[in-house]
Amino acid sequence: MASESEDDFMLEDSRDYSDMDESGFASSMSDNEDYADEEDDVAFDGVFADKQRKKAYEVEYSVQNSISLQKMQDQEVSQVATILGLPTKDSTMLLRYFRWNKERLFERYMDNPEKVLQLAGVAENAKQGSSALILAKNIPGKGKFMCEICCDDDPEMETVAIACGHRFCRTCYAHYLTQKIREEGESRRVECPQDKCNVIVDEVTVEILVDDKTFSKYRELLNRTFVxxxxxxxxCPAPDCEYAIECNIPSTSLTSVVPTVQCTCGLVFCFGCGLADHQKWMKKCEDDSETANWISAHTKECPRCHSTIEKNGGCNHMTCRKCRHEFCWVCMGPWSEHGTSWYTCNRFDERSSSEARDSQTQSRASLERYLHYYNRFANHEQSAKLDQDLYQKTESKMEEMQQTSDLSWIEVQFLKKAVDVTVQSRTTLKWTYAFAFYMTKTNETELFEDHQRDLEMATEQLSELLEKPLERERIAELRQAVLDKSVYVKLRREILLEDTAKGLLEGRWNFFVDLK
Incomplete structure (x- = not known):
């Protein structure tokens, strides 16, 4: 498949290729996505204006807070209560016992309702809807009462009993519930204090007896068990984040779909494993830590004059200050080849690896293959971090551009947008090398590497444009070049992600490891 030219795209296509994803292969799509920033940006009007269908690499998901989680539970409880004809509190206990699996609950309940109620901790008289009782000591027909926990028989003390009938003083009952919730972290199965009684203390009783802080903790624990x-x-795995993500991707589909989601707090992670990074690759990088430390060094020698050069920007187009030799920081090859059909910086020569015969040679070839992919992975990671530093420089450049031209502050926002595109693209490219490392070489791999190469070349060109010094008389020319290249990079990124996601769904990719 031949790569689409940048010029053809600019003439023929003005659809919206923007998305919210900053991860590797799967973007995310929420019902509440907000594209206001791009719509307000005059510089990008007409380029990213239209909403379009969900892409192959996007998954449907929503972010839930504690209130919405409570509503979800209430809806489930209401449905079960209506079908089984049970009180709300008892339907809640049944659902929690069956871990919110309604189908299993209905199946088991229809077979033997009495046994299911007993196992779930619902009292035998549940259908009468018994609730918590808070009464004074003098109970008609019951004689003198003494709390079995504190042995107090004060005639003025309040007593508590739930549907099972086991009665204790209110102080002891409240202390028991508080200890269970705050010290033991229990919520789903807080049983009656009576020995060998498995009746569950309902939520209404807990709310009546404990203080607000304890009840808030109780509700938080219930939400956690529900999720x-x-x-x-x-x-969301982010520290101290209270949001949950809802995504209806079955576990059986995780080998064909990468469900990347983004929380309201900003963290992007895989819904399947809960990790922000690709576990197999990161584990391998940790195992080869000494090699990683060596390969990620920030200084290299000029391939012509051997002068030591330090990389201080995201762009990989290097020019030696001593001999003016232009070369690629990644492969150390001449930069003149990095814009032509001869570009092979992203490819590893599998022939030398396959020709290795003895075990020592094979080990060396295996290491070289890993270094090829890790070097490029680490380079894009480092370049993305360096490109992040561009934000401060870009803000100064935007102010200068506004002062030296007739562009408004809104119109110079294209520079910041371009930095966003570059960082996002480098993050994607970083993970393409982790993905490619585990791929078996096939004809399909060649197509993947073509898309990878096109995105990489376009990203480097955009990064180079952003690092150019500002020339007053060429501001209009720079603005148009950055806009055009930003749109093209977005297109190339979408093509790569779309084809990769479809390849996973169609089983086109072959891997030498088990992805399960």
């Missing part, structure tokens, strides 16, 4: 029990919910 943990659901196959379609997962907590």
């Amino acid at each position: 943990d029990d659901s196959d379609h919910l997962r907590w």
Whole structure:
């Protein structure tokens, strides 16, 4: 498949190729996505204006807070209560016992309702809707009462009993519930204090007896168990984040779909494993830490005069200050080849690896192959970090551009947008090398590497444009070049992601490791 030319795209296509993803292969799509920033940017009007269909590499998901999680639970409880004809509190206990699996609950309940109620901790008189009782000591027909926990028989003390009938003083009952919730972290199965009684203390009773802070903790624990029990919910792994993600991707599809989601807090992670990074690759990088430390060094020698050069920007187009030799920081080859059909910087020569015969040679070839991919992975990671530093430089450049031209502050925002595109693209490129490392060489791999190469070349060209010094008389020319290249980089990134995602769905990619 021949690569599309940049010029053809600029003439023929003005659709919206923007998305919210900053991860490797799978972007995300939420019902609440906000594209206002791009719509407000005059510089990008007409280029990223239209909304379009969900792409192959996007997954449907939504971010849930504590209130929405409570509503989800209430809806489930209401449905079960209506079908089974049970009180709300008892339907809640049943659902929690069956870990919110309604199908399993209905199946088991229809077979033996009495046994299911008993196992779930619902009292035998559940259908009468018994609720918590808070009464004074003098109970008609019951004689003198003494709390079995504190042995107090004060005639003025309040007592508590739930549907099972086991009665204790209110102080002891409240202390018992508080200890269970705050010290033991229990919520789903807080049983009656009576020995060998498995009746569950309902939520209404807990709310009546404990203080607000303890009840808030109780509700938080219940939400946590609800999310943990659901196959379609997962907590955001960011520290102290209280949001959960809902994504209806079955576990059986994780070898063909990469469900990348983004939390409201900003963290992008895989819904399947909950990790922000690709686990197999990161584990390998940790195992080869000494090699990684060596390969990620920031200084290299000029291939012509051997002067030591330090990389201080994201662009990989290097020019030696001593001999003016232009070369690629990644492969150390002449830069003149990095814009032509001879570009092979992203490819590893599998022939030398396959020709290795003895075990020592094979080990060396295996290491060289790993270094090829890790070097490029680490380089894009480092370049993305260096490009992040461009934000401060870009803001100064935007102010200078506004002062030395007739462009408004909104119109010079294209520079910041271009930096966003560059960092996003480098993040994608970084993970393409982790992906490619595990791929078996096939004809399909050649197509993947073509897309990878096109995106890489376009990204380097955009990065180089952003690092050029500002010339007053060429501001209009620079603005148009940056806009055109930003749009083209977005297109190349979408083509790469779209084809990769479809390849996973269609089983076109072959790997030498088990992805499960």
